Amino acid sequence: MREKFLNISFYLGFIPFYWLYNIIRHRDYRRGYHYLQAIALNLFFFYSFIVFVICFIIHNLIMYYNCSLTSVIPLELSFYILGILVFICFIIWLEGIIAAIIGYMPKIPLYLCIISKTTRINYSIYLIIIRHILVILMIILIIHSASITQSKAEEAEIFMLYDDMGYIPREVFTFGFYRESLVAINRWGENSVAIVPLNKNTLNYALSNGRFVYIASHGANGYIVLHGGDLFWPYDLEGTHISSTLQYVYLSGCDTGLLHDEWESALMPAYVKTFDRLSATIEHIYWLIVEGPKVINSLK
Numbered sequence: 001m002r003e004k005f006l007n008i009s010f011y012l013g014f015i016p017f018y019w020l021y022n023i024i025r026h027r028d029y030r031r032g033y034h035y036l037q038a039i040a041l042n043l044f045f046f047y048s049f050i051v052f053v054i055c056f057i058i059h060n061l062i063m064y065y066n067c068s069l070t071s072v073i074p075l076e077l078s079f080y081i082l083g084i085l086v087f088i089c090f091i092i093w094l095e096g097i098i099a100a101i102i103g104y105m106p107k108i109p110l111y112l113c114i115i116s117k118t119t120r121i122n123y124s125i126y127l128i129i130i131r132h133i134l135v136i137l138m139i140i141l142i143i144h145s146a147s148i149t150q151s152k153a154e155e156a157e158i159f160m161l162y163d164d165m166g167y168i169p170r171e172v173f174t175f176g177f178y179r180e181s182l183v184a185i186n187r188w189g190e191n192s193v194a195i196v197p198l199n200k201n202t203l204n205y206a207l208s209n210g211r212f213v214y215i216a217s218h219g220a221n222g223y224i225v226l227h228g229g230d231l232f233w234p235y236d237l238e239g240t241h242i243s244s245t246l247q248y249v250y251l252s253g254c255d256t257g258l259l260h261d262e263w264e265s266a267l268m269p270a271y272v273k274t275f276d277r278l279s280a281t282i283e284h285i286y287w288l289i290v291e292g293p294k295v296i297n298s299l300k
C-alpha cells in the first residue's frame with residue numbers, strides 16, 4: 001500500500017520532495033517505472049508549453065507584420081495546439097494514476113522516449129522544481145494583484161476596464177496590470193486603481209474621474225466591444241463629462257485607429273492610443289510590462 005501511495009504521489013507533483021528527501025538523507029533513491037514516467041510526463045508538458053509559446057509568438061508576429069494572413073490562419077491556432085498537447089498530457093497522466101493504483105506498468109513507457117539518460121532525469125527534476133517555485137510565486141502575485149485593486153467603479157485615479165468575454169477571470173487582468181497598479185498605489189495611495197468590467201456605466205465613470213484609462217476589449221471598424229457584446233462608438237460619448245485630469249486612454253481593440261481622430265476629439269484633452277490594424281496580444285503584454293509603468297509614473 002505504501003508503494004502505491006508513493007507512486008501516485010509522483011503524478012501529483014511530489015517528485016521534488018522525494019528527490020530532496022533522499023539527498024538530505026544521503027540515500028540512493030530508486031528510479032522505478034512510475035517515478036521515471038512522471039518525470040517524463042512533466043518534461044513532455046514543458047516541451048508542449050514551449051511549442052505553444054513559439055506558436056503564439058509566431059502568430060502574433062504574423063498579425064503585426066502581415067494582417068492579411070490572419071484570414072487564413074485562425075487567431076486561436078496556438079491555443080488549439082496547446083489544447084491538443086494538454087489533452088495528450090492529461091490522458092498519459094490519467095493512465096499513470098490508474099496504473100499506479102492497480103500496479104500495472106505499460107509495455108511502452110513514455111520515459112524511454114524522453115529521458116533515457118541520468119543527465120536528462122536530473123535536468124527534468126530541476127525543471128520540475130523551477131516550475132513549482134514559479135507556480136507558487138505566480139499564485140502569490142496573482143492574489144496580491146487582485147487584493148490591491150478595487151473591483152467596483154469607485155473613485156480612483158487609474159482604471160482598467162475589461163471585457164472578459166464571459167470566461168476570463170478578473171485575476172488575469174489584475175495580474176496583467178500589476179506593474180501599473182504598483183506604480184499608481186505608490187503615487188496616489190490605496191484604492192487608486194480600479195479594475196472592473198467594461199460597460200457604459202463604468203466607462204463613463206472612468207472617463208469622468210480618472211487620470212488614466214486602459215480599455216481591454218475587442219474592436220473593429222473603429223468601435224470597441226463592451227462587456228456583453230454591445231458596440232460603442234466615439235459619438236456615444238456625446239454628453240459625457242470628460243475629466244479635466246484625464247491624460248491617457250489606451251484602446252487595445254483592433255482597428256480603433258480607423259476612428260482615431262474621432263476618439264481623440266471625444267476624449268480631449270487626453271492622449272489616445274489606438275491601433276489602425278489588428279492589434280497583437282504580445283504588443284499589449286509588452287506595453288503593460290515595459291511602457292505602462294512609465295506612462296503611469298509620468299502622469300500629473
